[in-house]
Amino acid sequence: MTEDLRQIDVLELLPQRPPFVMIDHLVHFDRILTQSELTVRRDNVFFDEGRLTASGLVENIAQTCAARMGYINMMSAQPVMLGFIGAVRNLQVHRTPVEGEVLTTSITVKEEVFQMTLVDANVMVGDEILVECEMKIALSNIASNS
Secondary structure, eight states: OOSOGGGSOGGGTOSOOTTSOOOSEEEEEOSSEEEEEEEOOTTSTTEETTEEOHHHHHHHHHHHHHHHHHHHHHHTTOOOEEEEEEEEEEEEEOOOOBTTOEEEEEEEEEEEETTEEEEEEEEEETTEEEEEEEEEEEEEEEEOOO
């Protein structure tokens, strides 16, 4: 892929709006693997006691899924659709990140059936895995009001 994904405004890909945006950049996309980055900042709504919370990490994974679908929709000139977390399984939070750490979130599509996508996900800082889980995302027929 020749396009620099970092140049895309994530607000074009996501139904979420500040202050609830949990990714800074889409950095890789193909039909199986999608990756995003987020720098942990003090002003993040999920930042508490010097760390990004586990809830914030789960939302980061969900928004990486949303950015994947948003990118697919953008490439086919379709509107960004709302999606919902259908399930989170086998969630393992090894540690929560501190301010200034750059998270790389990877989702690997295991299965797509109708409007349901099942992914394996992890959040890393460098080579360290912070979070792992399996997430099911349900895509609605509702266009976001972006």
